[in-house]
Amino acid sequence: MTDRYQRFTRSGPGKFLVARLGLPNPEPLRRHDPGQPPLPGSAVVGAAKGGRLEESVRTILGRSGIEIDDPVGVGSPAGGRNVTVERPGALVFDATGIDTVDRLRELYDFFHPRIRGIAACGRVVVLGTTPDGSKDTIAQRALEGFTRSVGKELKRGATAQLVYVAPGAEDGIESTLRFLLSAKSAYVDAQVIRIGPGEVTRPANWLTPLDGKVALVTGGSRGIGASIADVLARDGAHVVVLDIPAQGGDLSEVANRVRGSSLQLDITAPEAPAKLVEYFTARHGGVDIVVHNAGITRDKTLAKMTEAQWDSVLSVNLASALRINDALLDGTLRPGGRIIGVSSIGGIAGNVGQTNYGASKAGVIGMVNAYAPLLAEQGGTINAVAPGFIETKMTAAMPLVIREAGRRMNSMSQGGLPVDVAETIAWYANPASGSVNGNVVRVCGQSLLGA
Numbered sequence: 042m043t044d045r046y047q048r049f050t051r052s053g054p055g056k057f058l059v060a061r062l063g064l065p066n067p068e069p070l071r072r073h074d075p076g077q078p079p080l081p082g083s084a085v086v087g088a089a090k091g092g093r094l095e096e097s098v099r100t101i102l103g104r105s106g107i108e109i110d111d112p113v114g115v116g117s118p119a120g121g122r123n124v125t126v127e128r129p130g131a132l133v134f135d136a137t138g139i140d141t142v143d144r145l146r147e148l149y150d151f152f153h154p155r156i157r158g159i160a161a162c163g164r165v166v167v168l169g170t171t172p173d174g175s176k177d178t179i180a181q182r183a184l185e186g187f188t189r190s191v192g193k194e195l196k197r198g199a200t201a202q203l204v205y206v207a208p209g210a211e212d213g214i215e216s217t218l219r220f221l222l223s224a225k226s227a228y229v230d231a232q233v234i235r236i237g238p239g240e241v242t243r244p245a246n247w248l249t250p251l252d253g254k255v256a257l258v259t260g261g262s263r264g265i266g267a268s269i270a271d272v273l274a275r276d277g278a279h280v281v282v283l284d285i286p287a288q289g290g291d292l293s294e295v296a297n298r299v300r301g302s303s304l305q306l307d308i309t310a311p312e313a314p315a316k317l318v319e320y321f322t323a324r325h326g327g328v329d330i331v332v333h334n335a336g337i338t339r340d341k342t343l344a345k346m347t348e349a350q351w352d353s354v355l356s357v358n359l360a361s362a363l364r365i366n367d368a369l370l371d372g373t374l375r376p377g378g379r380i381i382g383v384s385s386i387g388g389i390a391g392n393v394g395q396t397n398y399g400a401s402k403a404g405v406i407g408m409v410n411a412y413a414p415l416l417a418e419q420g421g422t423i424n425a426v427a428p429g430f431i432e433t434k435m436t437a438a439m440p441l442v443i444r445e446a447g448r449r450m451n452s453m454s455q456g457g458l459p460v461d462v463a464e465t466i467a468w469y470a471n472p473a474s475g476s477v478n479g480n481v482v483r484v485c486g487q488s489l490l491g492a
């Protein structure tokens with residue numbers, strides 16, 4: 042998919058006009074490449090006094106091949122003024138020790154002298170303790186506004202995230218840190234991720250964490266679904282891509298490419314859930330990862346919307362996923378299984394002409410909330426991604442002005458790619474993400490729409 046404006050901004054005249062007129066200047070985002078280091082530079086790690094994660098963070102960064110630069114004084118009351126890194130690839134701050142509003146000043150002391158120097162496509166990660174609504178956690182709640190504002194200030198493709206870690210869930214942070222401190226999270230910005238209790242299995246090989254797993258991707262013949270299939274297969278899974286019979290040709294192509302299998306099925310058919318149970322039981326003895334990606338739009342303002350337009354969107358995007366969950370949860374989804382929904386910022390912020398779509402995609406968030414305790418009982422998880430503007434055939438078909446607005450109205454001034462959604466899904470699917478349950482992470486470059 043083309044973003045002509047972005048290409049223009051890299052040309053000589055484009056650079057000149059962007060600088061003179063203050064036009065949006067979308068940075069070419071650094072994306073995952075196995076031959077490249079995870080970050081565009083070393084990391085600076087700091088901690089507020091009394092924090093409980095700094096040591097784990099250092100160990101995980103070391104294991105991930107991320108160099109840590111260790112300036113004296115970081116997190117100390119002196120504020121770490123001794124800044125030795127010119128262009129840090131990441132600034133990671135353990136704020137779990139902050140227990141009063143006054144001590145929020147430690148955030149300022151750590152970030153103020155360093156934030157300006159962060160590398161293009163660098164990463165800011167703040168770690169906090171999940172606020173429980175008590176007076177003691179007011180300062181922790183404040184971290185959210187801080188991080189989202191940092192996200193808006195960062196330029197040149199750098200991102201900022203907040204990870205809340207519940208007490209006792211310290212061992213569950215590795216897959217999340219690895220994801221956020223890598224190019225895999227290129228278009229995830231200003232998100233709040235909650236890590237709780239859960240069964241965490243460190244993969245034998247972090248390059249292929251899904252070895253031996255079987256995954257189902259609905260709507261897998263093209264667009265985001267095909268990319269999800271690519272990434273899950275790259276990570277070691279056997280992927281079954283499902284789509285409607287009319288997409289049979291493209292579906293076989295994707296299945297061949299990922300050395301997986303194809304399954305032609307309309308998920309709205311009454312017999313679809315039973316067929317899936319039969320298919321996975323007979324061929325694979327169960328399924329480990331289910332990605333509800335199939336989705337449609339039938340846009341019209343509510344006054345003009347037909348019953349069929351309403352019904353079809355709710356049926357494909359939400360009702361089918363619920364029926365399939367219920368069938369697979371009756372013994373076909375293996376213990377430790379993963380269910381992943383695909384919501385949308387349209388389900389968070391709402392859109393003109395999308396009452397049906399918005400309802401269905403908000404319902405996907407409801408699905409995550411409702412099923413999370415059930416999945417936890419089985420050692421599994423359910424989470425969702427909420428993509429913003431992603432460059433696909435669906436968004437290429439939008440009218441020009443709406444398309445351009447969608448592309449630019451985010452902190453990255455550009456659309457995301459299907460692979461950005463796929464990488465986020467692969468992070469949820471990782472066996473080490475067992476403590477990431479009930480989350481909805483937007484893949485939207487910090488879109489101005491919605492929270």
Ligand SMILES: NC(=O)c1ccc[n+]([C@@H]2O[C@H](COP(=O)([O-])OP(=O)(O)OC[C@H]3O[C@@H](n4cnc5c(N)ncnc54)[C@H](O)[C@@H]3O)[C@@H](O)[C@H]2O)c1
Pocket residue numbers: 259260261262263264265266283284285288306307308309333334335336337357383384385386427428429430431432433434435436
């Ligand atoms: N593209 C974006 O910017 C964007 C933004 C937010 C959310 N999303 C969501 O991401 C998902 C993928 O979107 P996309 O842009 O790749 O769309 P797409 O139209 O390219 O792909 C959707 C796939 O779902 C399949 N499908 C539709 N109805 C089906 C059914 N009844 N049974 C089986 N398969 C069915 C389609 O045949 C198609 O292959 C959708 O859920 C969409 O709502 C996309």
